[in-house]
Amino acid sequence: MQLKGKAAVVTGSTSGIGLGIARALAAQGASVMLNGFGDAAEIEQLRAGLSSEHNVKVAFNPADMSKGNEVAGLIAAAEAELGSVDILVNNAGIQFVAPIESFPAERWDAIIAINLTSCFHSISAALPAMRKRGWGRIINIASAHGLVASAQKSAYVAAKHGVVGLTKSVALETATTAITCNAICPGWVLTPLVQKQIDAIAAREGISLAQAQSKLLAEKQPSLAFATPEDIGAIAVFLTSNAAAQIRGTTISVDGGWTAQ
């Protein structure tokens, strides 16, 4: 229970990797502010279940990460409802796949806003109180696409490279404090975000979902196995630990060998 007495905000935590991270932090005793979209009754069930399973306070805030004022509002709400924001996990993200010539400008703007600019807003809102309390952990969920590129993902690759750069700057600005900022770079994790891409491959190539899944893995991930939200949650917990106090401004890849190639 290394996080008893700490409070965490995890953006985009109603699904996938964010939910895995929220579960892992709650299991260590942290109170958690969930955020994201979805069915209100299902989210309430998730919130109440997480709270009773780990005997921690769990709140939910529906702030839209594409809107700067709502991102700042999420941090203010967490400080008011949980007492502090000691751990900030910037995880909310979306994907869109198309060649750049036909990439809708509206999708570009949405990806940059949700995947990158929201991290600026949340960090600048959360940092002053972290500095006052003298401790903090900022964990940005980037991607293998924060380190290398793929075709047809210009906005996502630009946003995730931006997240890695932002991580380095924030780490330097906090280097002499007990606040650290790092990024986790997952490869393929089987979540709704990736399932959509598997569905698209199956439809485009007239193959089964299982074949499309194998093809997606074989193209990028040498292990031929998905990383899991639990794997990413465990790395987030590690980054909050004392052992990670001097890990600053770097990336941890959890990508089955994707970026070793």
Ligand code: NAD
């Ligand atoms: P997901 O679709 O399962 O979850 C995304 C979460 O973000 C959901 O809770 C959704 O409600 C929320 N969200 C989306 N738009 C939002 C908005 N405007 N405001 C607030 N919340 C919003 O996706 P995931 O795969 O779990 O992705 C989580 C993060 O991990 C993303 O940043 C993604 O880029 C990154 N990532 C995923 C993979 C992967 O293989 N799944 C790999 C590398 C990086």
